[in-house]
Amino acid sequence: MGSPVNTAFAVLSLLSVLPLLLISPLHWRMRNTGGILIFWTALGNLVMGICSIVWADTSENVSPAWADFSAAIVWVYAPGFVAGNLCILRKLEAIASTRQVSFTDRDRRNTLIIDLCIGIGLPILLLALRPISQGHRIDIISNYGVRSPYYSSIVGVFTYQIWLLGLGVAGFVYAGLILRWFLMRRQQFAAVLASNCTGLDKNKYIRLMILALVELCISFPLTIYIVVAKLVDTPLQPYTSWADVHEDWNTAWSYDISELDTADIVYTELGRWLCVAWAFTFVGFFGFTQEARAQYRRWGDALARASTRPFSSKKVEAENLHQSRAPQSEPRETGRWSPKAYPHLATYDMVEASPNLAFNKSSDFDEEAQKTPSSQSPSFSFQPSPPNLSDIYVTTERITHKA
Numbered sequence: 001m002g003s004p005v006n007t008a009f010a011v012l013s014l015l016s017v018l019p020l021l022l023i024s025p026l027h028w029r030m031r032n033t034g035g036i037l038i039f040w041t042a043l044g045n046l047v048m049g050i051c052s053i054v055w056a057d058t059s060e061n062v063s064p065a066w067a068d069f070s071a072a073i074v075w076v077y078a079p080g081f082v083a084g085n086l087c088i089l090r091k092l093e094a095i096a097s098t099r100q101v102s103f104t105d106r107d108r109r110n111t112l113i114i115d116l117c118i119g120i121g122l123p124i125l126l127l128a129l130r131p132i133s134q135g136h137r138i139d140i141i142s143n144y145g146v147r148s149p150y151y152s153s154i155v156g157v158f159t160y161q162i163w164l165l166g167l168g169v170a171g172f173v174y175a176g177l178i179l180r181w182f183l184m185r186r187q188q189f190a191a192v193l194a195s196n197c198t199g200l201d202k203n204k205y206i207r208l209m210i211l212a213l214v215e216l217c218i219s220f221p222l223t224i225y226i227v228v229a230k231l232v233d234t235p236l237q238p239y240t241s242w243a244d245v246h247e248d249w250n251t252a253w254s255y256d257i258s259e260l261d262t263a264d265i266v267y268t269e270l271g272r273w274l275c276v277a278w279a280f281t282f283v284g285f286f287g288f289t290q291e292a293r294a295q296y297r298r299w300g301d302a303l304a305r306a307s308t309r310p311f312s313s314k315k316v317e318a319e320n321l322h323q324s325r326a327p328q329s330e331p332r333e334t335g336r337w338s339p340k341a342y343p344h345l346a347t348y349d350m351v352e353a354s355p356n357l358a359f360n361k362s363s364d365f366d367e368e369a370q371k372t373p374s375s376q377s378p379s380f381s382f383q384p385s386p387p388n389l390s391d392i393y394v395t396t397e398r399i400t401h402k403a
Contacts, residue, residue, distance in 0.1 A: 007056075013046070013279075017042050017046045020042040034282075034286075037081070037084030037085060040083075044074075047074065052143075054066070059140050060140070061254070072148065074148050076127045076130075079164050082171060086174065089174035090118075122163070126160060130148070136149050136251045138252050142257060151237070151239075152235065153238065154236055165223075171219070172220045179209075182209060211281070219274075226270065226271055229267045
């Protein structure tokens with residue numbers, strides 16, 4: 001699988017995706033904006049982990065379709081990652097500032113819409129602007145994977161770099177405000193958490209605030225370093241025309257990672273390892289809480305039901321088939337006399353009551369009558385002609401048995 005560094009990254013990046021996906025329904029169900037950060041972190045680790053396996057020992061374009069898709073995700077996941085952090089920090093700052101004691105459903109809905117615009121809409125916008133500063137199709141680096149090409153120019157700065165830098169600066173400002181409000185209003189924010197139905201308790205808020213410290217001390221400086229290092233390593237070039245910039249549009253450039261200079265290797269590796277480190281940090285803070293353990297149990301129950309469903313469904317189908325093939329009892333008429341339902345109730349009184357019934361005695365009736373005990377009613381062979389029985393109603397008081 002290539003170099004040991006690439007092998008370690010492939011294993012850890014793919015392993016980090018599973019716990020993120022397991023706890024993601026918990027955040028989406030609570031309308032927690034941390035779900036945006038989970039989405040971009042899991043997507044980035046999954047794509048880059050697969051790329052590190054596919055291009056572990058080669059720089060050939062072995063899968064063009066996957067290479068194009070991966071290049072687009074690599075281009076957009078960094079802004080999405082920083083934007084997801086910003087959404088979390090915005091919510092924490094709104095709670096810590098106590099500007100609004102209670103939040104209505106409309107307030108929460110508006111906040112969610114704003115967070116989705118920042119965390120999802122802005123990265124999609126940058127993806128749409130990608131062809132402007134894309135000099136050629138893709139960069140393929142062995143023992144790394146796919147990298148989206150970037151034509152360093154003033155146009156590229158305004159269509160990509162300045163957005164990434166602006167999101168990082170905004171997150172830095174919000175993280176500082178959170179610490180300031182928390183130190184100033186430690187006595188008030190607990191009451192705010194209990195009254196505004198934000199879905200956060202004190203422990204969860206503390207964990208999120210520690211994440212804000214990580215953003216303040218680690219994530220923001222590294223983001224600034226990556227942006228500045230790219231600008232320094234590749235000086236700005238004139239953006240003469242669209243045709244000149246996109247002259248090699250369909251070309252896929254191939255490199256071995258050893259061919260890159262030291263600065264390029266550092267910020268290239270740092271960009272993908274930062275996403276893995278953040279994934280395990282997030283899981284460490286929120287993957288072992290009581291809500292997360294309850295979510296794991298729900299996943300286990302759903303998996304158990306899914307594994308036993310084929311057998312139970314076959315059993316139900318077999319029972320239904322058996323019931324459909326079982327002989328159905330013939331419905332008996334109620335309220336009207338029927339010779340088929342009550343053959344032992346045929347008497348001479350009924351013959352006298354209805355001239356429409358013509359009983360035909362068998363020739364050996366006398367012999368049968370002699371053999372029949374006196375306690376039993378004699379049996380007759382009858383044939384209604386025509387079968388018009390609508391005028392006969394049988395009740396127990398009108399039936400007499402003759403021996």
